Amino acid sequence: MGKLIRFLPLILVLALGVVLYRGLSLNPQDMPSALVGQTMPNFSLQTLNNSEELVTQTDLLGDIVLVNVWATWCPTCKYEHPYLVDVAKDPQVKLYGLNYKDDREAAQKWLKHYEDPYVFSIFDEEGTLGLNLGVYGAPETFVIDHHGIIRKRFAGAIDTRVWRREFEPLIAQLIEEKKQGK
């Protein structure tokens, strides 16, 4: 017992070291969204390409949906763009854009220049839908299931590695759920 107590400080320091070392590899931006498990908030906004066309949350229903928050002022969005073009080729998910606090003309130009991966982009100039979704920057990507429930929110750029780690398992699970008619 006495000997054990002598080693107690060493053990405590080692334990602290393990905890702090683990902290080094955690991503502080990785916060759980308050909206996971809830339905997509209601909205009625124009699409980016057509100011006459209003879209609402019901337009996203029925499929496994990715909503990607993007803007031309966001350099990381440019980085992830080619990966989104790849993702859009997958017939099992539908990729929608949420053009967040952007300039319509610049955004349209961007999509012409870099290829448009989105079924359509919601034009959220004021950031109202963004606010209701708890968006605090771009890029962010939400996964919404076929019932319209938000299943995941990811802040940061998507690339092949992130896609494999963060999205592929969930989407496989959602496809399975959809097949079973859940």
Next chain:
Amino acid sequence: MRLISFIIVTFTLLFGANKAFSSPVETFEFRDEVTKIRFQALSKELRCPKCQNQNLADSNSPIAQDLRKELYELLQQGKADSEIVNFMVSRYGEFVLYRPRVSALTYVLWFGPVVLILLGIIVVIVVVRRKPVDKKNLVLSTEQQDKLKDFLNNK
């Protein structure tokens, strides 16, 4: 004397300028003084989700500006503080509160320090009250006394 006034001027310029650049300047018209004070209090209580170590009042990031605007509008609509806090939490999560609410998730945060202090107090009490080593054992036996005398005398 000159040096002192120079130093004072330099510091005033430094910190004065610093202040002008660092705190966000916005003009909100409040309907009364109470609303203004509530705005200031809430923007100090709410954390900026992007810049995680700053509150809404401190931060200059676009999201903090938006949230300040939202906060202002909610106040102008006559929403209660608790409604506003719920509004923010339902969108940005518990994280947005600098003083998180007491829940199973935050028990460690709220009660951890108290538990640690109590543990410390207990340890101190135990150590202090532990019986001192028996004093009789500290007294030298006659044999040891003789040895000691020998040593001293030989010196």
